[in-house]
Amino acid sequence: MITPGVYPMQCEQGATFDKTFTVTQNGTAVNWTGYTAKMQVRRYANLNETAVLTLTTGGGGITTLTNDGKIIITATATQTAAITAGNYVYDIELTSGTYKVRILQGRFTVTPQVTD
Numbered sequence: 001m002i003t004p005g006v007y008p009m010q011c012e013q014g015a016t017f018d019k020t021f022t023v024t025q026n027g028t029a030v031n032w033t034g035y036t037a038k039m040q041v042r043r044y045a046n047l048n049e050t051a052v053l054t055l056t057t058g059g060g061g062i063t064t065l066t067n068d069g070k071i072i073i074t075a076t077a078t079q080t081a082a083i084t085a086g087n088y089v090y091d092i093e094l095t096s097g098t099y100k101v102r103i104l105q106g107r108f109t110v111t112p113q114v115t116d
Helices: 077-081
Strands: 009-012 017-022 036-042 053-056 062-065 070-075 086-096 099-111
Touching (some): 070 086
Parallel strands (some): 009 099
Antiparallel strands (some): 036 086, 062 070, 086 099
């Protein structure tokens, strides 16, 4: 069982957003073979809120590197430009069959763009 980490993220509106995380369990990198991943950003932690950003594996902004526990998150400048500056929350979940694990969660702050 993996306990989700709490990590505040800052995203610059209108810029490419990319982060890489390495997930370990008892000091060993987790193998993500067979998992899909999804990240959503919402104003509040409520499923009735519309997600302002959704990233997924399979070409949707999340890459899992199966042999070294890495998860790479990327949102395009166009995607971040569409988010109103402010404070949000996010989490990242990985799924394999019926097993789902949340690996990361926290505040997602979008700073306003000045230069276009």
